[in-house]
Structures are given as structure tokens and as C-alpha cells.
Amino acid sequence: MKGLSTLALFMAVVGSGLVGMLVYAGLFYSNARRTIPAPTEMDSSHFQSREEAEKAAKEWISLGGVYVMETITTVRHSVPITALEKKKLKAQRDQAMRKTIEAEYSVCLEKAQTDLARELCSFGPREVPLADEVKIPKKKVIEQRNVKTVEVPRRECSDDPELRSFECIELKVERDAVVNRLDGGKAIPIESFQQFRY
Structure with a gap:
């Protein structure tokens, strides 16, 4: 009777081990199948x-x-340059020359020590050129993007x-x-x- 219970115990241990191995194998193959991509997931390139x-x-x-x-x-x-642009350039030139002459005249008056010297300030000498000597350009450069x-x-x-x-x-x-x-x-x-x- 004792031998029979030992045999039953051995079979139970082996049986549970076998069941455990089967369970492990099932899980392993299940995971292995998951790593193989389905046909729709495969590289289509x-x-x-x-x-x-x-x-x-x-x-x-x-x-x-x-x-x-x-x-x-x-x-x-x-x-x-157009005629209108030429006219504007002349006006700008004349205005610039007038300002320069006025500035020179003021400096001359400050330096003059006699009445005669003050009168001579009206005649020069001029450091700026005469209006006729300042050339108005005939062309201009334009940029086009x-x-x-x-x-x-x-x-x-x-x-x-x-x-x-x-x-x-x-x-x-x-x-x-x-x-x-x-x-x-x-x-x-x-x-x-x-x-x-x-």
C-alpha cells in the first residue's frame, strides 16, 4: 500500500511537471508566432x-x-533721366549751392575786420563751383528685381x-x-x- 502511494505521488509530480512543460511550450510558441509579421504587416517595398x-x-x-x-x-x-527729373536735379543743385554760399559769406563776415573786408565778402572768393560747372547727369541707374x-x-x-x-x-x-x-x-x-x- 505504501508502494502504491509512492507511485501515485511520483506520477502526480511527473504529471504536474509534464503539464508545466506543456504550458511553457504553449506560451513559447505563442510568443514565437507573434514575432512573425502577418502578411499585411510585411515589408511591401x-x-x-x-x-x-x-x-x-x-x-x-x-x-x-x-x-x-x-x-x-x-x-x-x-x-x-526724364525732363521732370532733370528739372528737380537742377533745383536741388541750386539750393545746395545757395546754402554753401550763405555759409561761406557768414564765415567771411566773422573774419572781416574792416568795412571794406565785409564788402568784399559779397564777391568771394568762392570755394564752390559755379552752377554751370556742376553737371546734371543725363542717365540714371535703376535696379530691377x-x-x-x-x-x-x-x-x-x-x-x-x-x-x-x-x-x-x-x-x-x-x-x-x-x-x-x-x-x-x-x-x-x-x-x-x-x-x-x-
């Missing part, structure tokens, strides 16, 4: 042919949208035959953002990479 990969890459590029590259150039032109804008894809790809893949990048710039080519001269950083293998 591997294609049967180069043409299929190229088509997918082009679609990916179009979905990324564009940004606007702005280039500003300044062009200088020499153009004849030309703004050129070009839409550029935010994403771009290049075919690498050795890797059998279209290697693609997405730039770190907002859709429809305006980027000035002269802004610091800095290149736009890359935000992400993508591959379309074949």
Missing part, C-alpha cells in the same frame, strides 16, 4: 521587377508633395542597380513652403529614407 519598384517609387514621390524654390536676382539698367519660382518635389529617388533598389529620401521641408535659394546657403536636411527593392 520588395517588388518582383524593376518596373514595379520604379512605379511605386514614383507614386511615393508624388504623394510627398512639393515645396517652392525662389530665386531672386537684381539687374541694373542705365536709363535716360526678378523673382523666379520653381516647384520642387519634397521626395526624390535614384536607381542603384548594384543594390537592385530605388534609394529615396524625403527632405525636411513643409509642403508648399517657400525656400529662398539665398537663405543662408544651407542645404535642406533629410528627414527620412525609403527603399524600393527589386
Whole structure:
């Protein structure tokens, strides 16, 4: 009877161990199955042919949208001055000369010690040239700003035959953002990479 109870105890221990092993194995295989991606979760960037990969890459590029590259150039032109501008320049010249003559006359009067010297201040000497000697320009230079804008894809790809893949990048710039080519001269950083293998 004692032997029978020992056997029953042994079977109980072995049975519980066996059940424990089965439970552990079940959990292990369950976790192992979870690490294998479902068909919908698998990497879809591997294609049967180069043409299929190229088509997918082009679609990916179009979905990324564009940004606007702005280039500003300044062009200088020499153009004849108009009659009205010539008249204004003459008036400005005459006014500037009058102020200079008045300033010279005041300095001369302060330095003059006799009445005769004061009278002579009215006649000069003049340090400024006569009005006829100051030339009015016939032409003027104007600046014209030309703004050129070009839409550029935010994403771009290049075919690498050795890797059998279209290697693609997405730039770190907002859709429809305006980027000035002269802004610091800095290149736009890359935000992400993508591959379309074949």
C-alpha cells in the first residue's frame, strides 16, 4: 500500500511537471508566432521587377508633395533721366549751392575786420563751383528685381542597380513652403529614407 502511494505521488509530480512543460511550450510558441509579421504587416517595398519598384517609387514621390524654390536676382539698367527729373536735379543743385554760399559769406563776415573786408565778402572768393560747372547727369541707374519660382518635389529617388533598389529620401521641408535659394546657403536636411527593392 505504501508502494502504491509512492507511485501515485511520483506520477502526480511527473504529471504536474509534464503539464508545466506543456504550458511553457504553449506560451513559447505563442510568443514565437507573434514575432512573425502577418502578411499585411510585411515589408511591401520588395517588388518582383524593376518596373514595379520604379512605379511605386514614383507614386511615393508624388504623394510627398512639393515645396517652392525662389530665386531672386537684381539687374541694373542705365536709363535716360526724364525732363521732370532733370528739372528737380537742377533745383536741388541750386539750393545746395545757395546754402554753401550763405555759409561761406557768414564765415567771411566773422573774419572781416574792416568795412571794406565785409564788402568784399559779397564777391568771394568762392570755394564752390559755379552752377554751370556742376553737371546734371543725363542717365540714371535703376535696379530691377526678378523673382523666379520653381516647384520642387519634397521626395526624390535614384536607381542603384548594384543594390537592385530605388534609394529615396524625403527632405525636411513643409509642403508648399517657400525656400529662398539665398537663405543662408544651407542645404535642406533629410528627414527620412525609403527603399524600393527589386
